[in-house]
Amino acid sequence: MRDEGELIRAAAGGDVEAAGELVRRKREQVVRVAYQVTGDWEDAIDVSQSVFIRLWKGLGRYDPARRFDTWLYRITVNAAIDFVRSSGPRLQPLPAGSPEPVSGRASTPESDLDLLELRRAFARLSERLAPKQRTAFVLHEIEGLETAEIARIMDVAESTVRNHLLQARRVLRSGMEQEYPELVPHSRRRPAPDGDPS
């Protein structure tokens, strides 16, 4: 199996097979982040396509001293943010014909959380976040990237990333408690003012 550096060099030199292999290795990362930021699979496909166009145009200028994934995340995040900004604010109820996310388990009302419902909540509440807050939250809380790497991806200071995360959590926490109490388990729900536990 060819290593990543070799694939990048070959693709930069015009090797179609190397480019295809690079796409196979990186497409999941690109599509997933694009989806988490845009909240829609079709939009994620559009964003991913523009990511690879940008990638091919810039591959000759790629600095091997830097981590390729960080560079690719940066291209993806910038493309997704551009997309979100250009499409403007909108509420995103999932369309009836959209593909079902694969959760890998059957839902039972007693215990399983409905991921589709959670996705709807995130799509709606993240409209209240600035694109950079949403991106920082997605990369840290959902993609599991460290704040130092997020800072490199977003080209900001680490303290700025922490600030984005703090703001994003605050907005989302408040939105969850107010608008989606059914998603917040009982231990978190505030008792009603008259003492009625319902």
Next chain:
Amino acid sequence: MNGHADLAPLLGGADLPLEDRKRLAAHLCACAACRAEIADKDPSLLFVLLAAEGIPDGIEERVSLAAVASFAHERRGAARRRIAWAALAASLAAAAVLGAYMWRQAAAPAPARMAAALVGNGTTEAAATPTGMIEVLDSPGTAEVVEISVGDLEVFMIFDKAMGI
């Protein structure tokens, strides 16, 4: 802690790599007790569960096809740009050669120019020879081989027909 899963990294705000996050998210999807524990700390942490979402069938393949197509398109564009630059460079070189020759002629001493004029006054065969010539030597496929001769200087150039020069 309810003992089901180690929620400490989430509750403590520590970094948790994607694969571990996916495993934890899968557990949280099915375990109301663990969800209650993290929601008690911060309901926004529930969105960690979105790491458990899979990519619907067919989407990665669509992205692959479009990405490889855009790579091929970019390659063709780069090749066209290279040919255009080569042709431009060759044209500039030819212009420079022609310019240098003209300059040399203009800068020649007056007696020499006069002598050339006298010789060229229809008295000799050499003087009747044209001083410049452009000839298409060959035209294989999409290329065209052209000879440009100026006096005793000769330049061979290859043009791409698609450029319409």
